[in-house]
Amino acid sequence: MKHLLSTAxxxxxxxxxxxxxxxxxAEVNSREVRKLPALRGKTVVNLFFEDSTRTRISFEAAAKRxxxxxxxxAAKGSSVSKGESLKDTVQTLGAMGIDxxxxxxxxxxxxxxxxxxxxxxxPVVNAGDGTHEHPTQALLDAFTMRRRLHGDASRGRALxxxxxxxxxxxxxxxxxxxxxxxxxxxxxxxxxxxxxxxxPATSAPFGAAVHHDLDVALAEDPDVVMTLRIQQERMxxxxxxxxxxxxxxxxxxxxxxxxxxxxxxxMHPGPMNRGLEIAGVAADDPRSTVVExxxxxxxxxxxxxxxALTGDQQKETVA
Amino acid sequence: MPSGEAGKEVxxxxxxxxxxxxxxxxxxxxxxxxxxxxxxxxxxxLLGIPTRGAVLAERLDRIxxxxxxxxxxxxxxxxxxxxxxxxxxxxxxGIGRAPHRTTIPAGGIDGxxxxxxxxxxxxxxxVRAALDALQGIGRPxxxxxxxxxxxxxRELPIRADHVGKNLPTASDERVTLRLTETDGTDAVVxxxxxxxxxxxxx
Numbered sequence: 001m002k003h004l005l006s007t008a009x010x011x012x013x014x015x016x017x018x019x020x021x022x023x024x025x026a027e028v029n030s031r032e033v034r035k036l037p038a039l040r041g042k043t044v045v046n047l048f049f050e051d052s053t054r055t056r057i058s059f060e061a062a063a064k065r066x067x068x069x070x071x072x073x074a075a076k077g078s079s080v081s082k083g084e085s086l087k088d089t090v091q092t093l094g095a096m097g098i099d100x101x102x103x104x105x106x107x108x109x110x111x112x113x114x115x116x117x118x119x120x121x122x123p124v125v126n127a128g129d130g131t132h133e134h135p136t137q138a139l140l141d142a143f144t145m146r147r148r149l150h151g152d153a154s155r156g157r158a159l160x161x162x163x164x165x166x167x168x169x170x171x172x173x174x175x176x177x178x179x180x181x182x183x184x185x186x187x188x189x190x191x192x193x194x195x196x197x198x199x200p201a202t203s204a205p206f207g208a209a210v211h212h213d214l215d216v217a218l219a220e221d222p223d224v225v226m227t228l229r230i231q232q233e234r235m236x237x238x239x240x241x242x243x244x245x246x247x248x249x250x251x252x253x254x255x256x257x258x259x260x261x262x263x264x265x266x267m268h269p270g271p272m273n274r275g276l277e278i279a280g281v282a283a284d285d286p287r288s289t290v291v292e293x294x295x296x297x298x299x300x301x302x303x304x305x306x307x308a309l310t311g312d313q314q315k316e317t318v319a
Numbered sequence: 320m321p322s323g324e325a326g327k328e329v330x331x332x333x334x335x336x337x338x339x340x341x342x343x344x345x346x347x348x349x350x351x352x353x354x355x356x357x358x359x360x361x362x363x364x365l366l367g368i369p370t371r372g373a374v375l376a377e378r379l380d381r382i383x384x385x386x387x388x389x390x391x392x393x394x395x396x397x398x399x400x401x402x403x404x405x406x407x408x409x410x411x412x413g414i415g416r417a418p419h420r421t422t423i424p425a426g427g428i429d430g431x432x433x434x435x436x437x438x439x440x441x442x443x444x445x446v447r448a449a450l451d452a453l454q455g456i457g458r459p460x461x462x463x464x465x466x467x468x469x470x471x472x473r474e475l476p477i478r479a480d481h482v483g484k485n486l487p488t489a490s491d492e493r494v495t496l497r498l499t500e501t502d503g504t505d506a507v508v509x510x511x512x513x514x515x516x517x518x519x520x521x
Contacts, residue, residue, distance in 0.1 A: 033455040038405040
């Protein structure tokens, strides 16, 4: 794996391999000394053209636990606000000697442009591009599901037969897209439940089934219910009449939560709008994996950075 | 020296130097040596280096359980695995190494005598990485090294405390341990490696 740009690029074996490496990283994160020397002397740049706190901190923690040096670049207050192009920004960083780029950009496909161009020859990890993809979020979601469902026997396993319901703003959600592709690769079936205004205008978006009624979708007894964040910053059109009506039809309310099966997992990529797309009682229940997802995010990003920066070709270790 | 079994010869220049009974005898002797050097089984912990070293550690655990009641039952809290992949000095050279599992016995390793178990001792770099990896896990009272085969050609000032067999080799040869658990058969084979090969286990 050189770059990680899209979960659609990952084969089943590659995806399982990343999750397995993440298991070893999670084991390190439970030790007293949470640090490995694997990327000592390497420099990773967090190149963030869009606001992010949790993803950037998660990547920063992951890189630092692998002993890499981390440079944080935020477009705000940088030369980009003076009109510098991506090419010049990257070449400037390249001249300082960097070994990997973690990139978030408001434009879909920007990390692909960077990976394909010959401006700089380092691994690129997509940390969210526009409304396109957020591959590490999908990987940590799959990792969290696998751990909850298979426990200690997770290594080498996929998610065959797991039924995942993704609720909310699929149209703008890079999390939904990356998850739909990755989960399908891993053998799970994905269903979207969303108002027609918040779904792409195709019959089976990203190979997933679609429901236009949340209560009908929940009655099918999914194994996992993933609620997406209503991204207020992208709600610049009349996608739904008002937040109260959205909650009534599409929110995981306390009464909908109470009707769910005892073992149904509740997931949310965060940050949560409590009371809008998810009720507090659902978010704080033991069935909710919201905090685990954050914890697992560091392990999964450690695995991705390790594999991308040490040039893993899935070769077996020579003992 | 037992000759190679007919049919086990893989190619020209491949010879089997140890077979199942030899390996079992060597491990039994190492088990006794470990107990003797430690004046008993107290505070001893075995950590095998994946993948073959981890299998050898499990076998040593079973032998120790048989010969010393103080060791306790096999498969208990005295044996674990220590993956050294993330501590190697050749990461980032495009070789691409997948990490293996590290399992530390429930009691931890602080104050214990850790016996590292590996298959073939060669350059010593794996052992250096293992010593580094141990630091992140705890502070043993002492660390010892047990290997099934010492083939020489050290690149670091490291030596083994318990050796199953000293095997003089040329540096362009490859020494491979095959074990029933991982490879379906018990054998140590020497083969002529291709030029620029990694030279077998490090």
